[in-house]
Amino acid sequence: MSSFSFSFFIDITSIHWFLMPVFGQKPPVYVMLCALRIPLSERYIMSKITEKDVSYVAALAQLQLDDAARTRLVKEMGDILSYMDTLNALDTEGVEPMMHALEMTNVFREDEVGTPLSHEEALKNAPLDDGAYFLVPKILDGGGKS
């Protein structure tokens, strides 16, 4: 996966000629940005995210990254996050966040017991089981939450 240079966004309107060799006659990013009149100033921020950040996030997400993937993600995530910073241009003072897609409330189920899956069906897809339990490598820290 080659990296995408976010420097394209530095005032793209004045340097679109520079992109011609990359994208041909109609650089799609250019076309799209112009189509949306995306303001291009104040958007370029150096190194939005560090390797340390990427490692921290990977640990939270329980993903294992090799060096190449980490380096690639520093670049890609940095570019995308910088793009997301366009939101800062918009004043949202006093705006209620849209926490739920619909305005519905109080959708409940009644306390009625249904039929569970059969034991066989429950375990059918388990990568490892002993016929009763799902098996995982021995849990050592005794942790979890409660």
Next chain:
Amino acid sequence: MEYEVVIGMEVHVEINSKSKVFCACPTDFHAPPNTNVCPICLGMPGALPVLNRDMVDKSIAVGLALNCTISRWSKMDRKNYFYPDLAKNYQISQYDLPLCHGGRLEIEVDGEDRTIGITRAHIEEDTARNTHTLGGGQSGVDFNRCGLPLLEIVTEPDIRSAKEAYAYLTSLKQILQYLNVSDCNMEEGSLRAEANISIRPKGQVEFGVKTEVKNVASFSGVQKAIEFEIIRHEKVLRSGGVIEQETRGWDAVRGVTVSQRKKESAHDYRYFPEPDLTPIVVDEAWEDRIRKQLPELPGARKSRFETQYDLSAYDAHVLTLSRAVADYYEAVVAAKADPKKAANWVMVELQALLSNDKMEIQECKIQPDALASLLQMIDSAAINGKIAKDVLVEMYASGLAAAVIVEKKGLTQISDESVIEDAVRKILVDSPEQVAQFKAGKEKVLGFFVGQIMKATRGKANPKLVNDILRRELKK
């Protein structure tokens, strides 16, 4: 330097709805492993949660009983962390807008009233149960418990001693049982208590470093663990050491707490609103409906017992400790037993039999009206108190009515004066030595005569008549 103890409690209670909090699976976790599971509680791809209305109703009831404000608008959130007991690797819980908040619970410790602030009570789902005893380098996961309705109740750091913590837990459990929302069985884990303990020099405003004690199987264990931690904290601080923030478990055998987990880099749970569930809006009508359904709570019931039945504060307290006992007591009284006598028999005689068998009053074969009948037989002098205790034992074992037992065993009290006179005279004739002693002024031998007469009548003689006739005959 003197230290002040600061304790906050987190209690997880499994609410006794019939089905799980987000799916229709049964809540019986005694079932064989992984048999009460479905796509939802197994976190299968594509499965969606729907909140159990009963859980919301019962959570509101708990909130009201703990004097909380019920949020007009609250929502469910996702708490993200990875653990094999978590089917979705996020727990559906409530973060910044819990259903209940800002409450308090009054407790009494050594005759002193204390108020413990309730920070919040919120809805969440229980996790699966991990088994580490299977061998083969594997742990097993049983998802029967996963998705059980769980209410987390968190206090302010208002608790100042291990005793207060114990009193808080007892009082909380009492309320939960009164509300009939949980069986509160600590051994089975339907009630789980965690204590956050720290100490600070008296007068200092900032909190000390806290340790968290969890996985304790009883309230007294919690109290002992806290006592141990307080002493440990003091020792460490007095010797110039520092307390490490960590989770500790309680080793009941050795009577010590042991470090389980050091504080990891601060948990980053990435809470965000659960998009699969709608917000919970509790309007006044809903809150009022639940409030009207609330049973009389322990404090109010205790006061009423004192005035209505003329009981001592202690008796009223003991009788209202559990709702089942209080209900039983009131049923006995309602069946026309003398309230004071009923109190005594329920608290002492019946309770002794029950605790001997580790049984709850609900399981007792003696129905309240049967006990009332027994007490009425004492009042009408049909049997005496001593016999009544034996009859109670019989009733407890067989479930038969008192009258049946008395009839069958011929235990009816002897109140026929001529029969008692015959017995008295016979004893006096047989015991010239003791008669002489009495006449010489030794009143104590009266007891000897009573004993002999009771023996002769197999305990059935009316004690008052025996006394009267004995004195009359001796004066002759």
Next chain:
Amino acid sequence: MTKELHWKSAREIRDAVQSGAVSATQIAQEHLTRIDAVDGRVDAFTQLWRDKALEMAAAVDAKAARGETLGALAGVPVGLKELFCTRHGKTSCASKMLENFESPYDATVVKKLEEADAVFLGKVNMDEFAMGSSTENSAIKTTKNPWNLKCVPGGSSGGSAAAVTAGECALSLGSDTGGSIRQPACLCGCVGIKPTYGRVSRYGLVAFASSLDQVGPLTRTVEDAALTLDVICGKDVMDATSAVLPKTDFMGALTGDISGLRVGLPREYFTDALNPEMREKVECAIDVYRANGAEIVDVSLPCSDYAIAVYYIICTAEASANLARFDGVRYGFRHPDAKTVKDMYALSKSDAFGPEVQRRIMLGTYVLSSGYYDAYYLKAQKVRALIKKDFDAAFEKCDVIASPTSPTASFEFGSKSDNPLEMYLSDIYTISVNLATLPGISVPCGLTDAGLPAGLQLIGRPFEEDTLLRAAHFYEQNRGFDMGRPPVA
């Protein structure tokens, strides 16, 4: 004109099967033959359920033989996107993670199709976990655009669009989180509708972004879209976010009457910089409305510029939680080398998720992480509210909004796949519709000089699919040209 059975619409097939003119088994066999003939080139199907299809068709025929009334989709051959849970076959989401996953339950929409006597031919390709706009992110195979086998079918419901367009099935069920039904429909030249959020149950649709996902049909005609929607929509007790609404009659809404219809053109979508060829196609489509008495009004969606940023914050955040369950404990891939719980997670996920899925999990985890929640997630939810407000205001002046579906026609394989952000930007016209929970439909509106389809997107008010379908149907019936059949035919 007599059509081969495999080019008949769902409505035509249904009518023929209901009337007894043709058996469901004949229909199924004809389509299986068609798949055998073309799918080697199109590669739309990931699983072909030959026996299951014939069994279902036989059941429909048996029902007819017993004189029972047949369902609204009697005998209609269906391809299901790989992310609908089905008890039959696998539900892989085009991921190595779930390549062997057999769902213990059927999605609600799958049940509804079956109850309506539809016949399942199998499952069709998609971008892994619906993350992508070209179906190139599938771990199973590369689906081609029937109009040009060197070009992508769009995504993420690329298999659905390709299969329908190539005459392999009359109907395919897709899902749309940011354009995943409409954009491939546009790129392949078929009809695709994303209903209002809450219109169709999501139970059994493997979640990508829960507050944005919606199920919808891809078909060759607007009428078939209406027919399918009537079958699959409705309140489902298993989905708390499905709305309680009166019974629909979308078929009845296709009156051919657009008198009084106001079509809004968002000025932010039609600037001089819009690809001239796409612009011309869409403007021609709008002329059809203008010429037939509809009122064309200028509307504004001022927050459009922010939609992509908002979308990629919200969808990745939700996805990072939704995909956490793929841990190799209860189902899915577990790496054989995993000796500890931590390894089980890390090795399994890193091996079985493709790069795009991992990238989105990383982004979503980041925007929710401590210290960034307010700056990204909360901010995005606020701007999402503003985007919805924009649409509310626009819909005071118009009944439907018209725009291109995609800024470009289909493109060659690999031409965008090295560049995640560029691929994200190609969703500009579709994602606002998901953010605002609105219904949107893509209808083919011509071919470019390169012979690739262009699509007109119409957007409607919440739960006003009837107006949307009426408008789309009117255009389809009056556009004055036939899209013809793709060269693969």
